[in-house]
Amino acid sequence: MAMMLRACPLARLRDVHLVSSFKGLSLKSNSTSVSFSAVQVTPACKKLVVQPMAAAGYKLKSHKASAKRFGVTGSGKITRRCAGRAHLLRKKSTKRKNRLAGKRWAEMASWRCLELARGVGTSILFREAAALGSLKWKRTATAAGASQITNCLHSVASNSKREPRPVKTRVMTQERGSGETQTTADKYEAVIGIETHVQLGTSTKAFCSCPSEYGSEPNANVCPVCMGLPGALPVLNAAVVESGVKLGLALQANIALKSKFDRKQYFYPDLPKGYQISQFDIPIAEKGYIDVDLPVEFGGGHRRFGVTRVHMEEDAGKLIHAGNDRLSGSSSSQVDLNRAGVPLLEVVSEPEMRTGLEAAEYAAELQRMVRYLGISNGNMQEGSMRCDVNISIRPKGREQFGTKVEIKNMNSFSAMQKAIEFEMDRQIALLEEGERIKQETRLWEEGSQQTISMRSKEGLADYRYFPEPDLPEVVLSQEYIDTTRANLPELPDAKRRRYESLGLSMQDTLVLANDSDVAAFFDEVLEKGTEVKQAANWIMGDVAAHLKSIKLTITEAKLTPASLAELIGLIKDGTISGKIAKEILPELIEKGGSAKGAVESKGLSQISDPAVIESMVDKILADNVKQVEAYRGGKTKLQGFFVGQAMKASGGRVNPGLLNKILMAKLNG
């Protein structure tokens, strides 16, 4: 009977109406159709309200490409950037460039069709949604049909019940350094601590041998143990302890030689045993820290944030709510236990962060760390890394913490930063009005770019922890810890320090060390004796650009560090020009092979024989008598024409320096 669960398919998901205000502009769902049913702006609410219809169980996310490019004004108009401000700027006057730099209202006729639903094929005209914000379309929409209007009014009403968006009191992070603007925000500071759940990339679950995979069919990866069937017992996966020790060591924390598991007890349908196996009073690692380099564009700087503890635990299952993607309003819920028993490391930070940026950087560094260690993919979208932020506000200079609020549901670092900044504004506004802050858990809503209250936390839950009697203590030998420490890879911070010492700029260092694969590739190229700056530029420039265009990662590409080093070497010794190198790079990335081989097979090596060049130049000059005359008559700009002809004739292979020298000699002589 227990196996019934497995056979049960996902129920037919019912379409529902969701209300979302219109900041991310368009909304997309991962695999189910989304369509906008009614859009209207009423005088009562100046905000554009769109009602997307999404199948339940899927998040509505803003269409990133659009969200990056378009903005919405307070009155609902849509702005875009002006064309012509990016290229060919030398010929434009400063006045013209300044004019082009401003925002433009988006004209309905200029909008592209944007596909909103990936894979499903349902798309809407973006301009429809967008242009409804303008006066012209408001009339049309009003005339469209009474039912839609009612629908819309309903949504506006429910929207207005929400808490008002707080006034921006905070100065943008970038400007903070200037210290010129004094706002109310400067009176306060935020105290931020982060609890991060890192889902480990072990091949099996924490306490049974079920595969620990993301994206399987519901309840495909279950067994009596992770389903919590009567009589089933947990058996600890050694890889979980190893991951815990690795992360603990990477955080410079104290590893507990003897730790134990406890049961954290609460009832919820996604928790099959009625308790979660976790670690309570003796975690695997305690008292560590993370060193962070803040991005250069935000002023840079170095920070150290304390890590209180790291403990091992198991994940719960997942509820799929039919009828709505939230519990409220859904007609029924189903349990998917694929995730139940998947190992997690919970990393608890000290409340030492003060800004959204610091928090986001802390999380990003933690992500880099787990990726460098190879213990997790750290993917925030898939939920492999989940950050819950605790934030409270206090007047500057006060010791005592304010009432803390927990924010969940941020699936990117930028969302984290924005959620924190939103929450700071909200709390400061409340404090300014003399109101009390409620202790609660709030959800970050990506669509509306705000946090909403999820549940009050006033009465603290009693989890009735007690030692897990089904598992023996975890006892580690000092030797095991020492071996693990000795085998740790170079960590992001050490890597950055090393790159800096190589003479790379902070900007380059941050980019290269961001991804462990890229860093490893870079290191290998360096090992081949390539010059540091050259290697960095190629990897961050052309290689990265091409990889991005063909949607591959550096490990998936066929390009080996050796062949890139070879390629750079060929430029250096003059065999090929940089231009040729750029031409053959895509082939190396897509098909592999050695750079020398590619150059030879295509006959692309540079022509550096003066005699050959001379004869080539002679021929060009002979073929273009008119131009030669014009040149000699004073039109020296034609020099480029001759160079171009030479390049064309040689297929770009001629050594540019030599060519110039010979050409000038011939033309002027």
Place this chain on the structure above:
Amino acid sequence: MAMLHSRPTWVRKVGSPGYVIQHSQVFDASNLRIVLHSNLGSGCREVHRSATPSKSVSQCSEGAQQRPVSVIRKIRESLVRREKSAVEVTEAYLVKLREQEPHVRSFLHVSEKALQDAQELDRRVAEGREIGPLAGVPLGVKDNLCTRDMPSTGGSRILQGYYPPYDATAVAKLRSSGAILVGKTNMDEFGMGSSTEGSAYQVTANPWDLSRVPGGSSGGSAAAVAAGQCAGALGSDTGGSIRQPASFCGVVGLKPSYGRVSRFGLMAYASSLDVVGCFGNSVMDAAILLEAIAGADKNDSTCSPQDVPDYTSNLLPIDDLGSKPLAGIRFGIISETIADGVVEDVLSAVKQAVTHLESLGASVREVAMPNFSLGLPAYYVLATSEASSNLARYDGVRYGPRAHGEEVMSMYANSRALGFGPERRILMGTYALSAGYYDAFYKKAQQVRTVIQQDFKNALEEVDLLISPVTPTAAYKIGEKVNDPLAMYVGDLMTVNVNLAGLPALVVPCGLAKGGTSGLPVGLQMIGPAFREESILRPGHIFEQTLPTSFSAPTLVS
């Protein structure tokens, strides 16, 4: 949600179909007497009507005034010598089972596959292939051990009709040893009780006196073995759940050391105390069963990787022993267990046993364990705390019947209210673990546990084995203590400490108390050092083989 449904209740067949119909009433203590009578009458008729009684039925009830014999060896030997087929043996037991069942009601489910398994075994024998040490032995399994082909409810309504998708390790080991599993035996809900009156389905009667309880929680297993319904049975022991019913029913009960037998597939009551053990007609049978189920298990990390010794080779036939076979063995009788509160009959039986041990050459002295009385409260704190957690999974979401609720919390509450009997223990445990009480209860109890472990260690340095009565009284009347939980808890006084210390203990019948038609059995508990089961099995074997009294339950059907 369609994913959950329960099997119809009539699946739980006991005995033959005709019998099921008349037996499908719900019993409780108040109407029990009457029901018993009606069953006695009709049950007899039923037996006469049905089945062909076989010559070998008497196998297990014979031997009055004889030494206990190893039924398991006898069956295996008859199989090996081709005197009997496994089908014949199984049929004989099934007939006996059905014949006794209306009176004893020890089974919650009788296997429909038993004969099939026996046929399979016969084929093996015919082909001359190797057969296991338990070949052809019909065994009962306590209902809290998961069995793939039979419902496993733990005696609780909340798992009504639940068929586990896997076999408990102990069950799987029995099967691979060639045993024929005849059914699932009744028990107090999830092992929480000492009389089997706590079963959600039926009350099992003591075969020695049908108006009395068989003990619990493994009362069904003990009664089934005593009534000859099966050759042996598995039980589980958390605070005396094997030893107390063994004593009440006059059979041998063995509680192994904690970690000797895998708990995988045993529905947890108190994980740090639960042990799977066995019942048999003789110490030899218990030893054979233990050897079959003991050993490391990769599915249970609390199960010891220590090797399983040969438990039976030391159990020599009585004729091969000298006149003083126990010479040199120091027994210590725990002073606190023969103090006030123990009834006269039990005391005298134990005293006789002491005399008997001395006559076999052993030395017996009193050993004081001053902290002995602390064990009971500590046990009840620890066991209920763990139980409150272990039973949390029975929430009506994945299996078992589900009650309606407007939202999830009320669905939980309603399902659990509907399905659970032992609310008191769950509440006690929840309370003991709650914030602010943890230190006063759970932590304190753990400290007591350490003290008791130390006491046992010290005592077992002074003497080789400890002995004590198993219970302060012999089997009591059904319904006598139902409304007095404290009195029932006190009955566990002599057994719980052994669980707290994780030691092995053997119960052998040692005398009779007044009551019933032919007296009520009294058992003697022998406690040995951890993982030294052989150290109690040998003296236990010698003791039972030399004891003049015999312990066969009076024949119920005349």
